[in-house]
Amino acid sequence: MEHCERYTPLLSARLDGELTPEEERELEAHLAVCPACRALGSRLAAIHSAFPELEKVAAPEGFARGVMDRVRASESAKPKVIPLFRRPQFKALAGMAACLALCLGVYQAGLPGQSRKDAAQMMTAADLQTAEAEQPAAAAAPSLFAADTDAGEEKAKIPDSVPQSRGAEQSPQEKDGETFDQTTVLTGAGEQPQDGAVNGAAAVQSQMGFAQEIASDYYTFENARYLRVSYGRTPQAPSAQILGSADSLTAFLVQFPGDDLSQVSSDYGEEFFAGHRLLAIVVEEGSGSVRHEIAPQGLERDRVTVLCQTPGEGTDDMAAWLILAEVDGSFRDGDVLAVMFEEQS
Amino acid sequence: MTEQELVARAKAGDQDAFEQLVLANQNKVYSLAFRMVNDREEAADLAQEAFLKAWQGLPSFQGDSSFSTWVYRLASNVCIDFLRKQKRRREVEPALSLDDQESGWTEPADWDQDPQRHLERAERGRALARALETLPDHHRQVLVLRELSGLSYQEIGQALGLDMGTVKSRIARSRLALRKILWQDGNFFDGTPSNPSKKD
Numbered sequence: 001m002e003h004c005e006r007y008t009p010l011l012s013a014r015l016d017g018e019l020t021p022e023e024e025r026e027l028e029a030h031l032a033v034c035p036a037c038r039a040l041g042s043r044l045a046a047i048h049s050a051f052p053e054l055e056k057v058a059a060p061e062g063f064a065r066g067v068m069d070r071v072r073a074s075e076s077a078k079p080k081v082i083p084l085f086r087r088p089q090f091k092a093l094a095g096m097a098a099c100l101a102l103c104l105g106v107y108q109a110g111l112p113g114q115s116r117k118d119a120a121q122m123m124t125a126a127d128l129q130t131a132e133a134e135q136p137a138a139a140a141a142p143s144l145f146a147a148d149t150d151a152g153e154e155k156a157k158i159p160d161s162v163p164q165s166r167g168a169e170q171s172p173q174e175k176d177g178e179t180f181d182q183t184t185v186l187t188g189a190g191e192q193p194q195d196g197a198v199n200g201a202a203a204v205q206s207q208m209g210f211a212q213e214i215a216s217d218y219y220t221f222e223n224a225r226y227l228r229v230s231y232g233r234t235p236q237a238p239s240a241q242i243l244g245s246a247d248s249l250t251a252f253l254v255q256f257p258g259d260d261l262s263q264v265s266s267d268y269g270e271e272f273f274a275g276h277r278l279l280a281i282v283v284e285e286g287s288g289s290v291r292h293e294i295a296p297q298g299l300e301r302d303r304v305t306v307l308c309q310t311p312g313e314g315t316d317d318m319a320a321w322l323i324l325a326e327v328d329g330s331f332r333d334g335d336v337l338a339v340m341f342e343e344q345s
Numbered sequence: 346m347t348e349q350e351l352v353a354r355a356k357a358g359d360q361d362a363f364e365q366l367v368l369a370n371q372n373k374v375y376s377l378a379f380r381m382v383n384d385r386e387e388a389a390d391l392a393q394e395a396f397l398k399a400w401q402g403l404p405s406f407q408g409d410s411s412f413s414t415w416v417y418r419l420a421s422n423v424c425i426d427f428l429r430k431q432k433r434r435r436e437v438e439p440a441l442s443l444d445d446q447e448s449g450w451t452e453p454a455d456w457d458q459d460p461q462r463h464l465e466r467a468e469r470g471r472a473l474a475r476a477l478e479t480l481p482d483h484h485r486q487v488l489v490l491r492e493l494s495g496l497s498y499q500e501i502g503q504a505l506g507l508d509m510g511t512v513k514s515r516i517a518r519s520r521l522a523l524r525k526i527l528w529q530d531g532n533f534f535d536g537t538p539s540n541p542s543k544k545d
Contacts, residue, residue: 012517016491018498044520047527051492053470054477059375060389064367067396071360074397241405247398250429251422257500336405 004030004037011041015048219299221279224325226292229282230258231320237284238341240304242277244333246270252280256322264324277331281306281323281339288319295342299327303338310343352412356403363403367396370413374420380489381424383478391427395420421494425504428486432506472532476523484519491516 010027013019019027031038235255243249246269253261268278279299283292283306291309298305306323346354346365354362374395379388399406399416406415477485490496490504502512 008521009513009517012520013498013513016498016516018513043524047473047520047523048492050469050473053466053473054376054380054493055467055470055474056372057376057379057385057388057474059371059392060385063371063375063389063393064364066389067367067371067393068360068364070393070397071363071400074401236407247394247423247426250426251398251419254422254425254500254504257497257503260503262503334401334405 004034007031007034007037008040011037011044014041015045218297219301219327219331221294221299221325221327224294224323227259227261227264227322227324228288229256229261229320229322231284231318233258234282234284234320234322237282237320238306238339240279240281240337240339242327242331242333242335242337243273243280244277244331245273248333249273249278259322261322272326275329277327277329277333279304279323279325279327279331279337281325282320283323283339284318284320285310286318290319292321292323294323294325298340299325300337301331302335303340305340305342307342307344348412349408352403352406352408355400356406363400366399366412366416370416371396373413374416377417377420377489377493378424380477380493381486382427383482383485387427391423392420395423398423418494421490421496424494425490428505469532472527472530473523476526476530476532479526480519480522483515484522487512487515488519488523 007027007030010019010023014024014027031041233256235252241252243252249265249268253265272278279294281294281304285308287310289311291311293307293309295305295307298307346362348366348369351362351366355366371392375388375392378391378395379385382388382391395416398419399412402419406412410418477488480488487501487505490501491498496504498509498512498516501507501516502509505512507515
């Protein structure tokens with residue numbers, strides 16, 4: 001019988017479908033000659049099959065009320081934030097700024113003598129600004145959270161020197177072979193202004209003092225990490241969501257059964273989530289050679305842009321990645337972001 | 346109103362609809378939590394937390410599974426997290442990770458089935474429940490994760506920080522211990538197993 005003890009775990013594992021083919025064969029061979037183990041197998045199977053009949057325990061009285069109290073408490077605790085750029089006063093100011101930029105540009109350029117091309121370019125500046133008021137495009141480079149204020153406060157940051165992201169590279173509106181660099185317009189830094197209109201626009205923004213707020217719907221992130229995970233054993237891809245607590249992270253990571261993400265669990269505990277959130281992006285590619293990067297200016301409230309670099313030659317294996325980045329506490333747990341891709345050559 | 350309709354309303358912010366979903370699933374979720382932690386107060390807290398997460402996660406709930414299955418899964422995760430924290434409090438704990446997968450997730454078996462055999466089943470269910478409650482925590486938890494939450498051995502190992510071999514042997518020992526308790530209580534569970542092994 002001592003010999004039989006080693007088969008007990010196999011008898012149990014068979015009930016759970018956890019035997020390897022080799023173990024299965026070994027167990028079958030033993031059961032063929034061992035009535036005691038057959039009997040034990042039968043008993044364990046009976047217990048296993050009884051679990052669906054396990055008596056339910058009634059939830060205590062007032063349970064649902066307690067849940068709803070917690071729901072209401074969580075709702076009232078939510079920060080009621082209207083993003084800066086969506087506030088009516090800023091929309092109005094943005095419109096005024098656009099008009100001022102146009103007028104000043106017209107004035108400085110001496111419109112009567114200017115070519116149509118210059119006028120078109122000036123319009124571009126104004127249009128861009130107006131557009132930015134609705135969906136700002138200047139970026140906040142990855143910066144630390146040291147400047148974090150209240151958790152619910154909207155942050156709108158533009159660094160003194162804006163890095164040139166692919167988004168900025170691809171956004172410039174090209175007309176007649178000339179490139180209109182919005183980074184220049186929005187920050188007044190970087191390239192030299194190309195004409196009076198642009199110069200004027202930058203000057204107005206500077207005078208108004210809120211150009212940065214108007215132009216910034218991008219959010220900072222830091223410590224991005226790119227983890228290769230098991231293809232086909234991830235949540236839906238592409239997807240991006242905000243994890244706002246250690247519990248949420250736990251619930252999220254269970255969706256990666258093929259990977260050891262224990263380091264992630266241990267890196268982000270309750271202390272981290274006290275002031276920050278974790279952005280979790282899942283992407284899949286037809287090749288493991290594709291490289292990804294969150295665009296430096298790619299994080300917005302409801303979307304995130306991922307830069308993809310596909311090498312000329314690479315493997316043709318299917319591949320998946322989990323991308324994690326630390327974001328500020330103004331994002332809400334459970335927020336879902338759209339994932340936008342930008343191909344890089 | 347169907348579950349789908351309630352979910353749609355709840356997603357739109359209707360708290361009354363969500364409360365209906367809570368009422369419809371509270372016993373199942375609470376039972377899981379209770380089986381996992383064997384403490385009614387703690388179980389209520391964990392089950393409520395699971396429902397709160399469901400409310401907060403509703404915007405991202407795609408409806409790929411039923412709400413019932415989804416919230417059950419959330420409850421499993423909440424419980425696992427609780428167990429991990431509990432373990433960390435008790436001992437120096439190596440880094441852990443959790444794990445789950447859609448394909449490994451099995452809809453909990455129907456709890457209210459077959460009226461003809463209801464009494465017999467109910468008695469077996471009660472006996473099993475009593476026996477389960479007397480199991481040591483580490484035995485009960487692996488069994489609940491396996492039998493009620495439907496996690497694979499690998500998932501259980503990652504949830505509890507155990508290697509696969511330990512999970513396998515612990516589940517086997519837990520079943521033997523359960524078997525012993527049932528036997529001592531006069532519940533033999535031997536007669537006509539509804540799902541006998543191939544050799545029997």
